[in-house]
Amino acid sequence: xxARVRRRPISEQELNNIPWLSxxxxxxxxxxxxxxxxxxxxxxxxxLHRGDTARNWFGVVDGLLKAAVETxxxxxxxxxxxxxxxxxxxxxxxxxxxxxYNVQALRKSSVACLPYDTFKLLLEHSFPFCWFIMDMFNExxxxxxxxxxxxxxxxxxxRVALTIKRLINPVLSPMVGNxxxxxxxxxxxxxxxxxxxxxxxxxxxxxxxxxxxSYGTIKIVQPEALRNIKTIDRG
DNA sequence: GCATTAACACGTA
DNA sequence: TACGTGTTAATGC
Numbered sequence: 001x002x003a004r005v006r007r008r009p010i011s012e013q014e015l016n017n018i019p020w021l022s023x024x025x026x027x028x029x030x031x032x033x034x035x036x037x038x039x040x041x042x043x044x045x046x047x048l049h050r051g052d053t054a055r056n057w058f059g060v061v062d063g064l065l066k067a068a069v070e071t072x073x074x075x076x077x078x079x080x081x082x083x084x085x086x087x088x089x090x091x092x093x094x095x096x097x098x099x100x101y102n103v104q105a106l107r108k109s110s111v112a113c114l115p116y117d118t119f120k121l122l123l124e125h126s127f128p129f130c131w132f133i134m135d136m137f138n139e140x141x142x143x144x145x146x147x148x149x150x151x152x153x154x155x156x157x158x159r160v161a162l163t164i165k166r167l168i169n170p171v172l173s174p175m176v177g178n179x180x181x182x183x184x185x186x187x188x189x190x191x192x193x194x195x196x197x198x199x200x201x202x203x204x205x206x207x208x209x210x211x212x213x214s215y216g217t218i219k220i221v222q223p224e225a226l227r228n229i230k231t232i233d234r235g
Numbered sequence: 236g237c238a239t240t241a242a243c244a245c246g247t248a
Numbered sequence: 249t250a251c252g253t254g255t256t257a258a259t260g261c
Contacts, residue, residue: 156238183252194239199254215247215252239260246253 006040010061010112014038017061018112019085019174023128035118039111047103047111048089054099056113059087060173063109064186069101080143081106081167081190085175090133093119106186139171156193158229160201163191164211164218165226180218187218205229 010033015021021029038061041047047058050069065082079101082088092099093116105111122129143166154162167190168176188198202218205211210226212219220226 184254185252195253196240196255197238203254213253237261239258241256241258243255244253245255246251248249248251 005042005045008038008040010036010038014061014110014112017084017175018059020087020129020132023132024122024126028122028126028129031121032114032118035115037113039113041105041109041111043105043107045105047105048099050099050102052099054089054092054096055116056089057087057093057116057119058089058103059112059114060084061110061112063111064106064182065103065109065111066106066189067101067103076192078190078192080140080172081163083167083173083176083180086173087136090119090136106189107183135171139169143169143172156191156197157201157204159191159193160187160198161205161210161226161229163187164220165223168220168223178220178223180220181216182218183216 067079188195
């Protein structure tokens, strides 16, 4: 099924991209390293499908993923983007249910997988780990509540700003700083807009001094300003 | 009117 | 060369 996906041990370098690892004791840490492995995926590859059994907790070591569902009409509804340092699947894993969404690579990515048993062990033995999970839940809940409140009413400039804001969330994507490594095409998949429209929106945000666009990168100059983009006249 | 698709030129890695 | 960006024209809701 996933012939293109390669499975391998995690490298020493990549350990730095796992934000909760430093919170563990040495014993816990070595226990994790015994079980953890990495999937190398290509653009378009699915990390998991809706309906899959929850066996692992997943984390983005490098790259960019998209969590989404398909409607009956064939439209795609994007739940969230997942950047370096972002972990997902814990909700489904805890409930021992089937995944209700797809996760797909938008670019070449490396995804860490931690088997359920190890994940559970950490939850039962490590308070610092529990705090990490709780902070994550909390932040994720806030994002989705915010989505319910605002998403339908947003103009493209605001949608793009919100998509960026979510990607640089320090709790959900700890390894992403203020420099977002993303193409406008990838951003368009996450925002649910055309690439051309995203381009226009980005240029508007740049004109406002909120971001700085460069090749394959968006630098966020004023993170706070991403929340309140005014609807403006068009030229 | 506004967003999308398609197509193209140009710049960058 | 392959890919990302910026722009325009045609098309559709």
